[in-house]
Structures are given as C-alpha cells and as structure tokens.
Amino acid sequence: MSVAIEFWFDFASPYARISAARIEGLTRGKPLTLSWRPFLIGPLLAKRPGQASPFQNAPSAQARYRRRDVERLCLDEGLPLVWPSTYPRGSLLATRVAIIGTGQGWCPVFARAVFEANFAADRDIAAEPVVSEILTRLGLPAEALIAEAGSEPVKQRLKDAVAEAERRGLFGTPSFLVGEELFWGNDRLEQAIVWATSYPRAS
Amino acid sequence: MSVAIEFWFDFASPYARISAARIEGLTRGKPLTLSWRPFLIGPLLAKRPGQASPFQNAPSAQARYRRRDVERLCLDEGLPLVWPSTYPRGSLLATRVAIIGTGQGWCPVFARAVFEANFAADRDIAAEPVVSEILTRLGLPAEALIAEAGSEPVKQRLKDAVAEAERRGLFGTPSFLVGEELFWGNDRLEQAIVWATSYPRAS
Numbered sequence A, B: 001m002s003v004a005i006e007f008w009f010d011f012a013s014p015y016a017r018i019s020a021a022r023i024e025g026l027t028r029g030k031p032l033t034l035s036w037r038p039f040l041i042g043p044l045l046a047k048r049p050g051q052a053s054p055f056q057n058a059p060s061a062q063a064r065y066r067r068r069d070v071e072r073l074c075l076d077e078g079l080p081l082v083w084p085s086t087y088p089r090g091s092l093l094a095t096r097v098a099i100i101g102t103g104q105g106w107c108p109v110f111a112r113a114v115f116e117a118n119f120a121a122d123r124d125i126a127a128e129p130v131v132s133e134i135l136t137r138l139g140l141p142a143e144a145l146i147a148e149a150g151s152e153p154v155k156q157r158l159k160d161a162v163a164e165a166e167r168r169g170l171f172g173t174p175s176f177l178v179g180e181e182l183f184w185g186n187d188r189l190e191q192a193i194v195w196a197t198s199y200p201r202a203s
Helices: A014-027 A061-077 A092-102 A107-119 A128-137 A142-149 A152-167 A186-198 B014-027 B061-077 B092-102 B107-119 B128-137 B142-149 B152-167 B186-198
Strands: A003-009 A032-038 A175-178 A181-184 B003-009 B032-038 B175-178 B181-184
Touching: A003 A014, A003 A186, A014 A032, A014 A061, A014 A107, A014 A186, A032 A092, A032 A107, A032 A152, A032 A186, A061 B181, A061 B186, A092 A107, A092 A128, A092 A142, A092 A152, A107 A128, A128 A142, A175 A186, A181 A186, A181 B061, A186 B061, B003 B014, B003 B186, B014 B032, B014 B061, B014 B107, B014 B186, B032 B092, B032 B107, B032 B152, B032 B186, B092 B107, B092 B128, B092 B142, B092 B152, B107 B128, B128 B142, B175 B186, B181 B186
Parallel strands: A003 A032, B003 B032
Antiparallel strands: A003 A175, A175 A181, B003 B175, B175 B181
C-alpha cells in the first residue's frame, strides 16, 4: 500500500526551497506517493494582519535570526545560498507554470530549478524571461507554457489550490499533508515521512 | 576544552518543556557545560504587538496546529501531556525560585518538576502552594525559598535575565546560546549541540 504525502510550497520561501532539495532523497524507496503542490501563501497570510512573513517585517531580532537560521541550514545541507536581493520575490507566474507541470510530470524538476534561481543565483523569478529561460533549459516549450500560465483555466487551478490549502488548515509553507494530518515547516519533513510510513492507521 | 551552552526557558512554553526533558540526555558525555537560564518571554513578546504567543491568539488554523504539533512531539518523546487548563500559566514565582536554584545546583531538577506539573499534571504552577509542594518533594526548604523569591535581589536577578535575553537577541523560548550564536526552538536543540561540539572555532 502506498500512502500519499503532499508537499505544499511557495517559491518565495527559503524553507520550502530546502525541503524541495531534500524531499526526493528522503522519500525515495519508501512506500509513499509524493505530490508536489505549488500554491501561494500570500493570500492566506493577508488574512492574518500582523502575522505576515517574518521576513517582510521591519528589521527585528527575529528577522535577523531567521536569515541566520536559513544560512546555517543551507550550510548543513550543502546548499548554496545567495540571499534574494528582493524579498519576497513574486512567485505568481512560476507557480502557475508549476501548476501546469503537476499534470505533466515535470513539476519537481521545474520547481527545484526555480528555487535554485531564487535562492542560489539571486535571479528575479517574478520576471517572465527568467521563467522562460528555466523552461528552455529543461527542454520545455517556454513560450507555449507561459501563454498557458496566463489562461483562465490555469489561473483557476491556482485559485482552487489556495482555497484547498485554506480549507485543509494550511497557514505556512512548506507544509506536508498525510491525509488530513498537517505538518508545517522544513523541520517537520522527517516526521511527516515517519507518520506516512509508520502511522497510516493512526492517522 | 568545554564549550558553554545556555538553555533559556520560560515555564509557560510546551516546547521548552520538551527541551527540558531532552537536553540532559543529549548533552551528557559531551565536552559541554550546560547552563539552565530561567527567564520570562512575556516582557519581550509585549514589545511586539500582534506577535504574541500563538497559543494566546484567537482560535486559528495555526493555534490548532500548534497544539497538535506539541501532542505529536510528546508522543514521539514518550512524554505525557495534559494540556494546561489555563494557558499560558503565570510563571513568575516559579521562575524566581528557579533563578535561586541556578546558584545552588538544583535548578534543572526543579525546572523539570515545574514543567511536568504544568504540562503532565495540569497543576497551576502560578500558585504558591503548588510551587511549595514541588520544593518540599525535592527536599528543599520551601518556605524560605518562596520568601527569598519575593526579595528585591531575586526580583532584580530576574529583571537582569530578561534584559540580558533581549540584549542577546532572544525573541522566543526555548532558545539556546553557544557564545552569541542563537538557536531558537526545541527543533534546534540538536543543531545547537552539534554547533557547540563541532564548530567552536567557527562561532
């Protein structure tokens, strides 16, 4: 029996980027079906005034700490890190493209490339030429996909994903769902996998 | 060479309680000097409107999640959990007593007993009889210590601890300091220990 684990991510999140780099290795060979679920956390954060991304807030001890925390985690994981010169980067276009990819098998490879562009190369992933370049590099039809990303059906699929995230209790990114059991944060990835592989009856 | 690691905790925090149950086992046998640093997080949270403890906020997806998260972590650690019927519990008296204990060697055993009273037995640790009972059970002079906890020198020591926490960049509990390298959250306890034992020159 294969248990489903869903990886919900927003391209603006450095913690989601770390999970994106880890999740395939951690789930490989396990009786798990991994789904990459691109969405936008912004619309959910906007409903919680005063609780927006800590990275967006005025400089504070916590904001300084979080950058340091991400630096240390990337160091531990062997991931290059160049802090995005604009933060958070707009992830709308890349997320719509990723939504198309979920139906065509190339979402994971595209998502990892977008995360690396944002957090290892300081590229502006909100810009169409950058997304186009990534798609081309992956051998995907960039022009057609970017046009499709602006179509109503794809826009609606992203809106539906955000509504689903809210309905299922998500409030941050990355999040992992095993059935309706929610795990929030890169820190909980291992726990979610243990849950999915060991506790399927308990959930 | 023994590296110092400081464990900063507030008795109201369920995550600090989990760290208190884990830290001695994780540091034992390592070239580390562990200091238990009782303090109050409230005065620091009060300076960040809208960013108070997520447990204090109105019911939200995140608040519900955090209770579930604590439940799962306690399950994983084999720690009993009875959610405090009042939350957060006032930790002023117990913290002042713990401050006395830091100079007399019994802070860790007292602190663990207070955490268990709060989170495993739903006792009101803000109440003097409860603190008194814990001290007596540990063979400590309860009456004298509670009187001393109300003295100006002890009050001042706690104020100094809170000021030190703020000066050194703390914004949550539990926190761990290795020199001035800050680690926040029970999730970062292992990382702090690795840092202290492997990266002493890098810090």
